Amino acid sequence: MSVLQRPAGEAVAALSGPGREPGSGRGRSGRRRPRSRARVNTQVVIALALIAVFVLLAVFAPLIAPYDPVAGDASQKYLPVGSPGFLLGTDEQGRDILSRLIWGGRTSMLVSLIAVVASTLVGSALALTAGFANDRVAGLIMRSIDVMFAFPVIIAALAFAIILGPGLLVxxxxxxxxxxxxxTRIVFAEVKRHRGREYVEAAVSLGAGFWSILFREVLPNVAGHIVVYATGLVGAMIVFSSSISALGIGVQPPAADWGRMISEGAKVIISGNVTVALLPGLVVLVVALAFNWLGDGLNDVFDPHKRRSRS
Structure with a gap:
């Protein structure tokens, strides 16, 4: 019996579907789904706004920063937050902390972005190759990745510093x-998941070559996951780059860098000058969280199944 041939009450119930109220046009979770999507959209907007603010400050640092970030005045050192002419105070050399924070974003964020883009390209290429290569090539690539996982990161950074000298390249x-x-691990798992899909088998049956399948068929389908993971990775790498600079093997003084500012400020915390290290630490925290929020929001956007499960 069709819906139109049923009694009025049953027809309304059939059109409404299970779990729906007549005339509501929504499921039991219908009221919560818009809220969930609004939460995701709000999270992405806030993250983008924060990132945009810090990027604009870094790009226009010569116009925005009130002082030269490397010029100091010994008579003005350790001024507190809110001092006349120095909104965020000064450091141990009398340099304006606000100016150094603005200029420090140029090195901290730019270096992290460049490095994450490079690692994403290299890791994606290795994962795509390993995902469709024969077992010997795939095993060689993934075992090399395991070695990189097991190798102490700080020792690697110190080795780079010894060979190349401290600096941005390290x-x-x-x-x-x-x-x-x-x-590589994340993308490899996605490639393996797509390897047996119908569209890949169709491309193989049509005579598509190895590289054609990788870059024309598989890559577009895993690109969303790559973008999401790389976005969240930027935040973590900003923290890591600050740690490298804080160890003294990254950006060298007197250049402004968030990690270097934290390291220099940590030396004077015991004397009561907490803000010298606290302010750059808070900036690193906010920027890292913004990139993590953006990655989490993009993950919900690119993965509708996860978004529905959360709603």
Whole structure:
């Protein structure tokens, strides 16, 4: 019996579907789904706004920063937050902390972004190759990744510093060394999941070559996961790059860098000048959280099944 041939009450119930109230047009969770989507959208907007603010501050640092970030005045050192002319105070050399925070974003964020992009490209290429190569090639690639996982990161960074000398290049190489294994593992799992899909088998049956299948069929279907993971990885690598600089093997003084500022401020915390280290630490925390929020929000956008399960 069709819906139109049923009694009025049954027809309304059939059109409403299980778990729906007549005339509501929504399931039991219908009221919560818009809230869940609104929460995701709000999270992405807030994260993008925070990232945009810090990026704009870094790009226009010469115009926005009130003082030269490396010029100091010994007579003005350790001024507290809110001092006239120095909104966030000064450090142990009398340098304006606000100016150094603005300029420090140029190195901290730029280095992390470049390194994450490089590690994402390298890791994705390795994962795509391992996912469709024969067992010998795949085993060689993934066992090499396991070795990178097991190798102490700090020792690798110190080795780069000994060979190349301390500087930005050491930070970039250390981040690439850290991030590449994680990217490779994540992308490899996605590639293996798509390897047996119908569209891949159809491409093989039509005579598509190895590289054509990788870059024209599989890559577009896993690109969303790569973007989501790389976005969240930027936040973690900003923290890591700050740690490298804090150890003294990254950005060298007097250049402004968030990690270097934390390291220099940590030396004077015992004397009561907490804000010198606290302010750059809070900036690193906020930027890292913003990238993590953005990655989490994009994950919900790209994965509707997860979004529905949360709602």
């Amino acid at each position: 930070v970039v190489l250390a981040i690439v060394f850290v991030a590449t294994p994680y990217v």
